[in-house]
Each structure stands twice: as structure tokens, then as C-alpha cells.
Amino acid sequence: MGILIPVASGKGGVGKTVFTANLGARLAQTGKTVVLVDLDLGGANLHTCLGVRNRYPGVGSIVWKKEKSLEALVVPTGMDRLFLVPGDNLLPGTANLEFFTKRRIIKELLELTADYVLVDLGAGASYNVIDFWLMAPDGLLVTVPEIPAILNAYSFLKTAAFRLLFRSFTKGSDERARIVDFVVNRVEGQGDTFLRFAERLADGGGERGAKAMAELARLRPRVVVNMGLGESDMAIAQRLREISARNLGIGMEYISYIMRDELVSQSVAERALLSVARPDAAFARGVSAAAERILRAPAASAPGLEMDDEDLSAAVELALQESIEDMPRY
């Protein structure tokens, strides 16, 4: 069983896949065994960044029950100690997997033989993505330092926070009903923040309430700012940190700031890993910094959450993703 690192982003096109592939390569270079898993069910392309041809069965084989074990889908990448479970373009971004399929994939991910299992997730805050991202309390979140991407990153964290709270209580519980009610009936821009609401809910929620707050406090996303342009990026990254702490009670760790680097698209076009070909490139140095932080971090156990087929309704999902009212106005 390896250390699971799910990688998400609120928005697509922020460099999540290129980053994940290069991070895997960097960790493999330090002697670790790494399995990269492409769980971007709508836009699987991790193999492209690795220069691996897409002729192997992928995660879809598990979804369609053709294959029982994820381990059987592991293929070499051509680089020592770096392996891949290819993806499949199975679903449009919003479709949700059946909960038992999700549960099976999570179980299989935990059983992969490796030091690190890096999971490239689809963009956005659908439950497919959020539930996989919540496999670890310190999942990675990639963003670029631009307002739309930062708003999406915040929105992602907020959806994750609600999801964690929801899954801390049992199916059909009064607490779950109150969470749905809060999201649906809340007047935007007024009333309690998520954090205040969660505290009140937990207060009356006995042991489970206390546990929910403990899991929330343990949530410590590791954020990567990619495609940076310079010093002005710091202010916006700082805002994300402040607003997440204040409204969501989520403390984050910035693990790398990576500059925009023209060599990245060139390396993708050449199907080569920049971290391997040009370790001196700005992008590769940013990836190395993240790898060093990851190597130093202690392994954290997964949040103990309920796993069942009860989702917050689609309406709630939509409301959460649209509500950016408590972000600062720019």
C-alpha cells in the first residue's frame, strides 16, 4: 500500500496533468516507486504526457467489470520505477459513478504496490472528483494565479468541505437533511458561513459531530500555483488562503509556485517529460520543490467518512458551484 496523492483542480487547463506526470517522474528519480493513475474520466490524457501509447486497457475495465484489479492494469512508462494505470474517456465530466464502483476503485487504489500513488482527477467539483480527492486529507489542488481559476479553486474547496461534513453523518440522518437545507435555502451573501454552520451542526451532533469537526480540521489541501507570472500572483494566492480559513475553516499549504515556462508545451508536443529532459527548466524546478515537500511530509490516514449512495442532490451541487458570493470582489 502506497501513499495516495489525489490531484485535482477547480478548472481545466491549469497544467494538472503535466504537473502530475512530472511529479511522478521526479519522485521516481529519487528512488521511489510511483504509480500514476489516470482518473480523469472525461479527458484522460496522462499517457500522452508520458509518451505512452494508448493501447492498454484502462480504468474503464474496472468500471465495466471486465477487470477486477487495478494492479492488473499497471503498465510501464519506459522510466525506471514509474508506472501508469491508463485512463479511459468514459463519462462526460458531470456524470457520477455508482457509489459501489467508486468504493471499489478506492479500495483498489489503496492496494496498489508502490511508494506513491498519484491520481490525476478530472477538473471541477463533481462528486466523482471530490470523493476521490477526499481519499487523503492533504490532496493536491492545482491552480493558476488568475481570478477565474482561484474562484474555481475556492468553489472546489467549499464543495469538498460540504461533502466531508455530509459524509461524516449517516445516511438518512437529521444532520444530512440540515446540510441540504442549508445549501438550498441559504440566501447568497447572507447568514452563516460554512464554518459557522458546521460548528452549530456539530454542536448538536454528539460524537459524530465532534468527529466531523476533527476531520474538517485535519483537511489540509496542498496547493500548487502553476503558470505564475511574478510577484503580483502572491496577493491572489494569499486571498485564497485567507478566505478558505475564514469561511471554510480550511488551512492550506502552498507546496510550490511554478513559473510559466514555454518549454512545457514543447515537451508535451515531444511526448517527453521536462523534469527528465531539462531538470534545470523553471517548470522542472517547481516540480522538484513540490516533490521535496511531499517526500518530507508524513503519511496521513484517510478521513473516516461514510460511503453510501446518498448524494447531496444535483441541485445542491449546482448551488455550491455557483455560489462565489463570499469571495472578495475584485
Ligand SMILES: Nc1ncnc2c1ncn2[C@@H]1O[C@H](COP(=O)(O)OP(=O)(O)O)[C@@H](O)[C@H]1O
Ligand atoms: N508552467 C507552465 N507553463 C506553460 N505552459 C504550461 C505550464 N503548465 C502547463 N502548461 C500547458 O498547459 C496546457 C494544459 O496542461 P494540462 O496538464 O493538460 O492541464 P489540465 O490537466 O489541468 O487540464 C498544456 O498545453 C501545457 O503544456
Ligand SMILES: [Mg+2]
Ligand atoms: Mg488533465
